[in-house]
Amino acid sequence: MNLKALKQAQQQNSQLSSRRALTADQYYQQGLKFFEQAIAADFKDPDHLPQACQSFIQALKSNRADDRPCLMLAYLFMLLQDFDGALDYLKPVLERKPDHPQALEIKAQIQVKIQQIEALSQQQEPNQESELTEAHLAQTRQWILTAVRFSMEKALPLAVFDTAGIQDLQKQARMLHSQWQRFQTQIDALEAEFEVQELQQLILPLAGQNKRWQKLIENAETGQALTLTLQQELAQVEQVIQELNQIKSLDDLEIMEENYEALMDNAELYVEQVEKLTQSHPQPTELNSAYNALSAKIADFADNLDALASDFK
Numbered sequence: 358m359n360l361k362a363l364k365q366a367q368q369q370n371s372q373l374s375s376r377r378a379l380t381a382d383q384y385y386q387q388g389l390k391f392f393e394q395a396i397a398a399d400f401k402d403p404d405h406l407p408q409a410c411q412s413f414i415q416a417l418k419s420n421r422a423d424d425r426p427c428l429m430l431a432y433l434f435m436l437l438q439d440f441d442g443a444l445d446y447l448k449p450v451l452e453r454k455p456d457h458p459q460a461l462e463i464k465a466q467i468q469v470k471i472q473q474i475e476a477l478s479q480q481q482e483p484n485q486e487s488e489l490t491e492a493h494l495a496q497t498r499q500w501i502l503t504a505v506r507f508s509m510e511k512a513l514p515l516a517v518f519d520t521a522g523i524q525d526l527q528k529q530a531r532m533l534h535s536q537w538q539r540f541q542t543q544i545d546a547l548e549a550e551f552e553v554q555e556l557q558q559l560i561l562p563l564a565g566q567n568k569r570w571q572k573l574i575e576n577a578e579t580g581q582a583l584t585l586t587l588q589q590e591l592a593q594v595e596q597v598i599q600e601l602n603q604i605k606s607l608d609d610l611e612i613m614e615e616n617y618e619a620l621m622d623n624a625e626l627y628v629e630q631v632e633k634l635t636q637s638h639p640q641p642t643e644l645n646s647a648y649n650a651l652s653a654k655i656a657d658f659a660d661n662l663d664a665l666a667s668d669f670k
Contacts, residue, residue: 378420381417381420381426382416382420384419385423387412391406407506413433421449438504439535441535442535444464447460498556504536517577526577527574534567537560544557544560576634583634584643586627587627587647587650601661613662614662631645
């Protein structure tokens with residue numbers, strides 16, 4: 358690349374970065390607006406907090422070097438009692454700037470809240486005066502409603518059959534499960550003083566979401582294993598096709614025909630497995646690609662066998 362072309366590439370990259378930064382800032386300001394509306398409504402409106410979260414997430418996707426959406430997402434997840442999720446958003450900020458004052462402040466608040474929840478979960482002595490109040494009950498109810506709404510509005514991701522994608526699914530599932538556990542701990546603590554049947558009912562959608570995420574991960578792992586199997590089978594078929602050139606007798610041809618029949622039997626099983634996964638995952642690209650490649654290669658194998666059989670007649 359000559360100097361002129363290099364400068365043009367640098368200029369284009371700078372313009373792209375500027376556009377992304379502008380887009381990120383627009384999403385960030387939009388998120389702040391929704392968050393301010395949530396505060397004004399005393400967090401009783403179920404819409405504003407999820408909208409703020411989605412705006413901050415879009416801002417982060419547009420410019421991952423911007424600390425602001427990370428900090429706001431960490432703060433919002435802390436409010437939702439999802440402390441693992443909050444710490445995950447703080448992590449890149451503290452990696453870039455270990456002494457970042459706002460990140461350290463939010464982290465300290467998270468640690469205090471964790472300690473408070475652990476203290477509430479401890480069994481109290483019979484004559485010890487309870488520190489739990491109606492305000493604790495009302496606040497827990499509100500946070501559960503907000504968390505459930507946010508969880509329900511967040512669509513399950515599309516199919517991923519690669520290791521990195523599955524690890525990301527597992528991470529998100531752990532965050533959701535951790536949030537559910539923390540709510541359950543608060544409910545258990547409140548049960549000693551209040552009727553918590555309503556809270557137990559409210560938290561059921563989170564438990565159901567946990568199961569859906571686990572099923573998603575199970576299917577993703579199955580899809581990854583099936584994709585690998587199809588790729589291995591494809592390599593074997595390619596090797597067998599090469600061996601067709603070395604066939605010199607009818608006995609060898611019969612062996613190859615038996616191999617083909619075995620391939621077709623396996624292919625029928627693969628069809629069932631692929632169709633089952635496709636019903637759960639509308640876009641399993643890697644799986645479909647592997648299956649289509651194997652099907653095409655099996656068809657080539659059949660054509661070569663037919664041609665070879667004609668030569669022996």
